Amino acid sequence: MSEIFTQDLVKWLDENLKPHLYQDYAPNGLQVQGKSLIKKVILGVTASQALLEKAIEHRADAVIVHHGWFWKNEDVRIVGTKYQRLALAIRHEINVIGYHLPLDAHPEWGNNAQLAKVLDLQPFYDEQGLPQTCGKGGLVWTGSVASGELTLTELGVLISQRLEREPLLIGDKNKKIKKVAWCTGGAQGWFQDAIEAGADAYITGEASEQVFHLAQETGAAFISAGHHATERYGIQALGNALIDRFGIEALFVDIPNPV
Numbered sequence: 356m357s358e359i360f361t362q363d364l365v366k367w368l369d370e371n372l373k374p375h376l377y378q379d380y381a382p383n384g385l386q387v388q389g390k391s392l393i394k395k396v397i398l399g400v401t402a403s404q405a406l407l408e409k410a411i412e413h414r415a416d417a418v419i420v421h422h423g424w425f426w427k428n429e430d431v432r433i434v435g436t437k438y439q440r441l442a443l444a445i446r447h448e449i450n451v452i453g454y455h456l457p458l459d460a461h462p463e464w465g466n467n468a469q470l471a472k473v474l475d476l477q478p479f480y481d482e483q484g485l486p487q488t489c490g491k492g493g494l495v496w497t498g499s500v501a502s503g504e505l506t507l508t509e510l511g512v513l514i515s516q517r518l519e520r521e522p523l524l525i526g527d528k529n530k531k532i533k534k535v536a537w538c539t540g541g542a543q544g545w546f547q548d549a550i551e552a553g554a555d556a557y558i559t560g561e562a563s564e565q566v567f568h569l570a571q572e573t574g575a576a577f578i579s580a581g582h583h584a585t586e587r588y589g590i591q592a593l594g595n596a597l598i599d600r601f602g603i604e605a606l607f608v609d610i611p612n613p614v
């Protein structure tokens with residue numbers, strides 16, 4: 356069985372995911388130090404207590420997640436659930452490794468790239484082969500539906516089948532959708548950017564009250580397909596990359612979340 360030093364694994368992850376390119380809401384990379392040698396990792400969307408318990412059950416040496424810990428503006432005190440999670444990780448010497456925006460944006464393993472595969476979206480690429488994005492931060496991808504055109508209802512059916520979760524569809528159900536923009540997770544704030552980029556529909560994970568009015572007043576469709584549901588795929592792609600590159604055990608554990 357293969358193993359790798361924690362510092363070498365994190366170095367490789369940093370080299371590939373390039374966290375220095377992002378102004379993120381949480382630290383990327385190694386967030387809590389654990390064992391110095393890693394044979395097995397558990398991957399998940401969020402470093403919740405439930406995921407840590409799975410990691411302990413599997414005798415994993417690290418958890419690698421999209422939503423790690425220590426978010427900007429959160430209470431810095433180590434009390435309550437934060438203490439419980441941290442104590443569990445430290446007691447079992449589990450490294451907690453998180454990559455947030457770098458794992459949304461990575462051109463191959465990223466949540467946006469992987470969601471496109473799951474939903475048969477065809478990203479637009481520029482001459483350098485990079486995804487054509489819109490909006491501030493360059494995290495919203497643009498592309499077309501694979502079949503060329505779908506009604507909003509048909510796109511909704513496809514999403515519910517692929518993500519196994521009923522999406523919230525806002526807009527004329529018979530509207531023809533050709534060009535789409537998408538950004539996984541809580542990216543409803545970029546709906547306007549998607550509209551300005553000419554998208555017939557914008558797909559993201561969550562919704563806010565004002566997106567309804569924006570959809571009504573512009574005619575663009577808005578689809579909220581689930582924060583968790585849209586962000587399950589990047590971390591799995593990363594896990595497969597770790598298996599290919601290092602031959603360590605890497606297991607994705609889904610902790611279902613209706614949001």
Ligand SMILES: [Zn+2]
Pocket residue numbers: 421422539540541582586
């Ligand atoms: Zn997220």
